[in-house]
Each structure stands twice: as C-alpha cells, then as structure tokens.
Amino acid sequence: MRLLARPVFLLAALLAAAAGAVAQSPAVIPADLIVTRARVITMNAAREVIDDGAVVIRGEKILAVGPAAIAAAYSAPRTIDARGGIVMPGMVNTHTHIPMTVFRGLGDDVPDRLRRFIFPLEKSFVTREVVAGGALLGLLEMIEGGVTTFANMYYFEDEVARATKQAGLRAVLGQTILNFPAPDSPEPYGGLALAKKFIAEHRGDPLITPAFAPHAPYTVDAVHLRLIAEASAALDAPVMIHLAEMTEEMTSLRKDHNMTPVEYLDSLGLLNRRLLAAHCIFVTDSDIALLKARDAGVAHAMVANIKSAKGVAPALKMFNDGLRVGLATDGPMSGNTLDIVGQLGYVAKVHKLDRKDRNVMPAAAVVEMATLGGARALHLEDKIGSLEPGKLADLVIVDTDSTAMLPLYDVYSALVYAASPRDIRTTIVHGRILMEDRVVKTLDAPAVKAKMRVLSARINAAIAAGLK
C-alpha cells in the first residue's frame, strides 16, 4: 500500500494507454483519489470480483470501478496502491449501542442481564461525558474494523452524533424512548421530545440520518408506539426498535393482544419502509412474509443472539426470501466487539449448524449481508453498499498479508473464515480517508483510549464500593 510517485504513475498510464488497454484518449479526467491494483469486490448486480482492479473517487462519490487499467484515464492528487489487498464496500453495522463500550466485559455469563446489570449500570453511570467517551471508543473500533456505516440507539444521542461527525462515519442515529426515567430524561417517555428535537437538528446532514428509537414493544406502550409511527411518517424519519428478541416479549404480546411482535407493530402502523427491526429471533414464516411485504429492514445480530442463548434468528430464510437483512454487533455489553468482520464467521457457521447443512449460508452471501444487505436494511442501498459509479465512496482495503489469510484462493472464503478485524488497513467514508495503514486520522486514538481508562476506572471503583 504505497503512494505511487506521480511520474511512475503517469508512465504506467501512458504505457497502458499505448497498449490499447484503455479506450479513452490520453487526456485525463480529474478525480480526487484512486485506489488501485486490488482484488475488488464490487457487490454490483453481477456480483463481480475484479482480480486486479481500481476504484476512482471524486468528491464523496465513486466515479469509476474496473480493471486497474482504467486508472490511466484519470488524474488524481492521491493514488493508493492496494497491491495484493482486497477492496470492498465498507461494512454496515445495522444495530448497536456504541456508548456502552464503557461497560464492555461487565455482566458476561450471567442471567437476567438487562434488568440486573444493564439498566442499573446505565442509571448510575450514563452521563453526557460517559456517552461521549464511550461513543468515541466505539467509533475508533469501527473505523479500525472496517465499519463505514452504523445504526445506533442510545441516550444523549446528540452526543453520539457529535462524536460521529468528528470520526467521519456514516450513521443512522436513534434517540431512545422508553417508559421509565432514562439517563437523559427524568420523565417516562421524555425521549420522544428529545427524539423530535434531535431529528429537527440533524435532518439533511450528509452523514447522519436522525431517527426515533423506541426501545422495545415491552418498554414502550401502544399509545406511544402509535405517536412514534405518526411522527415518523410526518417527518419521514426512520424508526429502530428491538423486536421478537425476548421470550417474555413473545408471551406478553400473545397474552395481551394475541399477536406476534411483528403483527403488533403492524397493527400500530410501525411496520413499513422506515422501520429497522433488531434481532427478530422469534419470527414466524408469516412474520417474515409480513416484514417483506411492508419493506421493513432487519438487523441480524448473530453473536449477541447466541451469547445470550436466545437462539438463531432465521436470517438465512430472510436473506433467501429477499428481505432487507444486514449484520449487526449489538452493543458491546451484548456482543462485546463492534466490527463486522468478527460476525462473518459466526453467521456462516452457526447457520450451517442450525440447519445441519454445510452448504447453506456460503461465504459470498455473508459478505453480501455485511455490505449491500446492511445498506438495504437501512434503506440506503441507492447510496451505499456496493462499489459502483455514482454511489457514495464508502470502502475499505483489507490486508491479505497476515499469515491466516494465506493462501488466497477465494476472497469471500478468506474474509469470512480467516480474516481478523485487525486486517482492515484503510477505511474511506464519503470519499474521505478515515484510517490509512492502520492509522486513524480523524480521532486521537491514544486520547480516546486514555479517556476510556479514566471512565472505566471510575466505574470499577464504584462497583468495588458496592454498587448493586
């Protein structure tokens, strides 16, 4: 991955042009950044993989994708020689709670985590300062791990937005709404007003799509779910929610309404193209058909779902049925890590186990869910999710020199079964290089980590002193 000296590059361009490899005349088209000599996973309609390819970027958009020879037709102030690397669409993390990095590693391997650990920890410790510090660590981890777009739901979501803009990532950010006093709102449902304010403040942002985030059907009542559905329609703002994830959720909705959670949301006007439903572990075939008919998105959080022993969501069926399904880490108290690379192997392998069939969920399908599938889940597939001219320039370069990545017979296999998030070398969002050769440019990594150490030491001390 070297920056080629310009004369060498021009010479190569002229030679390529002379060899007839390029149709254009030697006159060059202006661009801003060229990433070349990589194996390019396009995720275009034909799912092409270009063995020795280039991606040309102007401003925030992709101008051209093709064999490396096409680069000769363009002139850019920067060229990244990604020789040997894999260039792919940036990965999409469709459901997480990034500020919870401050609590990562607390409450693992224990029962009733939500009410015994998560809610009490949040009540005691979640402040603007903690949200900002936790969000920055999460953003750092996502940039390092090749995530270029994420969907987040938490408190003080304006702090998450501020940190996200600093980091330069793309995001759908939802302000949490629930039926009890929250860290950012002393009154039950105070989150609704906060969400409206947050949406008004961030509409039209080139990187951030503001959203409503009612926590779950069991923590937001029907009256408020209806209000949120109406506000979402009026503002054309997304809604994200935990859905069909808890057994108590299933039984109480069955008892009170004789409905599945999916049917319940549909009855309240929430099941539509603005909805992003996280988990969907306990969905029936008819729920799946309904999710598809209403064009809702689904966030599949395999690692979190199995760590919590809840089960395997039917993401395989949803994917095969053409639903909008992407991959997700869930929050760092649930899945611990925030990169999508670490999900790939689990998604491929646990579905094989679950279906007792080693052929299902092949590596290429998993990479599709991690990229284009995630874009579709967020209803952003017209803008991101594949490397095609006209789409926004969100892409990553994956190093293939680590020992486990050798030999490289198949890019999809290598990514899904052997790669580590630490193999992401360069992360580009909206045409901007956020990390190059493992150095994050938009965040001060040592300062972000130092702040996390301060915050976690404070929490550790409080826990040692007897926080219940």
Added chain:
Amino acid sequence: MRLLARPVFLLAALLAAAAGAVAQSPAVIPADLIVTRARVITMNAAREVIDDGAVVIRGEKILAVGPAAIAAAYSAPRTIDARGGIVMPGMVNTHTHIPMTVFRGLGDDVPDRLRRFIFPLEKSFVTREVVAGGALLGLLEMIEGGVTTFANMYYFEDEVARATKQAGLRAVLGQTILNFPAPDSPEPYGGLALAKKFIAEHRGDPLITPAFAPHAPYTVDAVHLRLIAEASAALDAPVMIHLAEMTEEMTSLRKDHNMTPVEYLDSLGLLNRRLLAAHCIFVTDSDIALLKARDAGVAHAMVANIKSAKGVAPALKMFNDGLRVGLATDGPMSGNTLDIVGQLGYVAKVHKLDRKDRNVMPAAAVVEMATLGGARALHLEDKIGSLEPGKLADLVIVDTDSTAMLPLYDVYSALVYAASPRDIRTTIVHGRILMEDRVVKTLDAPAVKAKMRVLSARINAAIAAGLK
C-alpha cells in the same frame, strides 16, 4: 513491552526490597528471563489471577510466579516489561493438520468435502516440499497466535517435525496410517512402518513427542488398530485418531459391531491414557464415562465441527465431568485458522446456544480448556498448561491496548469475547522467545509466506487446468 535498562531495574529491586515487599535478602537469585508487571493468569490449583505479577524463568523452566515485587529477588540478563498486558500459559492446539495450510480456502461451503476435495487434493499435491512449506506457514501462524503446543497428524510427519524444531514449538506429532495408498506411502497401511521409524527417531526429544496417527475407525481396519494399540503400549507412544465425527462412522460401527466408536476402540485396546481422540461429537453419556474411566484425552474442535454442520460435541459435559478435554482448530481446510484465540468465543457462545443457557461455559472455563485442559488432553499437564514453579516455561503475553480490549474489567471476558489472535504480542516456549513484539525470531516470515504463494499458485493453476 520495553526492555528495562538494568540500572533502573536494580534500583526498583532495591526499593522493593527496602520496602519489605520481598522476604529474600538483597542477594539475588540467578535467572534467565523475567516477565513482569503483567496481569498473570496462572491456571494454578487456585486459578489465581495476579493483577500486577511476574514470571521468572531459568533455562526451560519457570522458577517463580507471583506479585511483581518478587522480581526483585532475581537477577536475569533480560526483563520484559509487560505492563498492562496479560501473561498466560501458552495455548494448546490439541488437533490439527498444519501442512494443509496450502489448501486453506479450497472446498469451503461444499458437501462431501473429505472424499470430493481433501483426498483428491492430497493425492495430487502432497509432497515433502508441500508438507514442509505448509507446515512452516502453520507454525508461523501458531506462534503469532499464541499457540505453544500442538498435536498434529499428517503425512511426511518427519518434515513436520523438522519444521517444528526450526520454529521452536512443542508438539505431539503423529504419522498418519490408513487403508489406502497415501502421499508418503504407496502401499495401504505403509504409514505404520513410517510411524514406527518416526517414533524411533524422535523419542526423548525435549520438544517433540512422536505418535501413531491412525486416521479414523472407518479408514483403518480392526487388525491394524490392534497392531497400533500393541505398538503404542510397547513403545509407550501416544495414539491420535478422529473419533465419533461422521454419521457414516456411527452407522457402520453400529451395523458391523453394534458398538459406538468409543466402545469399538475400547474393544481393540486403544482406549487408554495414551489416546487422544479428536472431535467426539457423537458420544453418548456412557461413552463419556468410558473415556473418563480409561483416562483418554479429547480434542474439542468447535469451529470445524459447526462449519461442517456436524453438531456440537458435548465438551461442556466432558469438561464438567473432569475429562481431559482441550481445544483444537482442526486442519486449515476445516477450521481455516490455526490459533486458539479464535476458538474461544465460539466455545463460549455456541455451548450457551446449544444448552439455551447463557450461564454455561463461562469465559474462565474456556480459557482453562485452552491452556491446562489442552495440556491434560495431551497428558502433559505435569509439564505445561499452567504458570507454576517447576513447569516448563511456555507462555504468551497478550496486548490489551487494542480498542476492542478496552476497558478491561475481567481478563477472561476480554480474552474470550474481545481478543484477536493478532493481540498476542510475545510467545515463549521452553524458555525461548519465539516471537517478541509481533516479530517471529525463529522463522523467516516473509520467506515462509513467499514460498506459500509459490506453492498455492501451482495448485491454483492445476485446479484451473481441470484437476478433478
């Protein structure tokens, strides 16, 4: 991880001694290497974790383990300041086929892989040169991933031994024996003579324990399994075998002998303290009791077992029942990667899913299986598997500065749910530093990788030309 300048170290030692932190007099005890200021996971009988600890090494053995202050009593030419890092017993990979790195990524997501892909590929390509090249890449990956001992079964096992000695890893190495012509033996069962020769040549080696490796109950007949049992007893040499892994194995042994594979091996005199049984997916409760009664070892290869859609081996029950069960990657055509760090999360999470209980298989148990459990599976727990005075000095330093490892509330949780094999910073075997600060000292990593690229290009070309 800095090498402390000696005067600073001595000053610290004197200060510590002066403060009464150390019982010994200022007179120092000679040692060769001190690793200090780390969180030390001891895996001793009390399963102590020392928050700020030191490990003192002389020659190939551990001399002392304790709070960092104990270092003051020793003088060594080298001290590694592992500040902030985790020091733990080296991980044990109890079942693999390292030369198969040359085939890694071929035949993923396809049915009947063994007979359609693996055996034909081996027939066409496995030579001494390929075994040596594949083994070196595998050894490099294991050193980088924190594996300090591994159990291998393959062809040309003498080449694996040669590469292992060069790398400096500890290993139990088994020469493969089966009922058809193999790459290293034109006659069926030619592997038996090769195994005897191999064992004779490597007995008493400080790092290598040579072994018999009959492939499986369905590829070695009863006559030869008996011969192997007798030779193993006569030579006191281990036997490793694939066991209770294939549905066809289960049905044919039931049909022909009305036995489970475990019972079948017992009937042939193979089930004893010299046996290492890989997989054991389809074992019954009475098989488990029999494995325990006979004191056999079990290699649990979770990732490979679920990727092949075979099922979840009852490793949880085996571990809880006190069997000798360790973790394993299987070969790189099965599990793709050779480090044990990558197994930890799967073992913790898939058992929770399988048992529908988020409390089972907690992180500390998984780390125990990865270290002491692996040592027990190989019947080497008197020598390795924990950090205790008198044991061999096989240990690794894990970096805790990567973003996903922050914050660090619990070392076991961080290792199991957040660490990457790329977080291993330093690997020490038999008192020798094989890798320090990610630089492998015993192998020429670029040359090993370059050779793999040559070998895999040759295989790729042959496949493209129409290898069936």
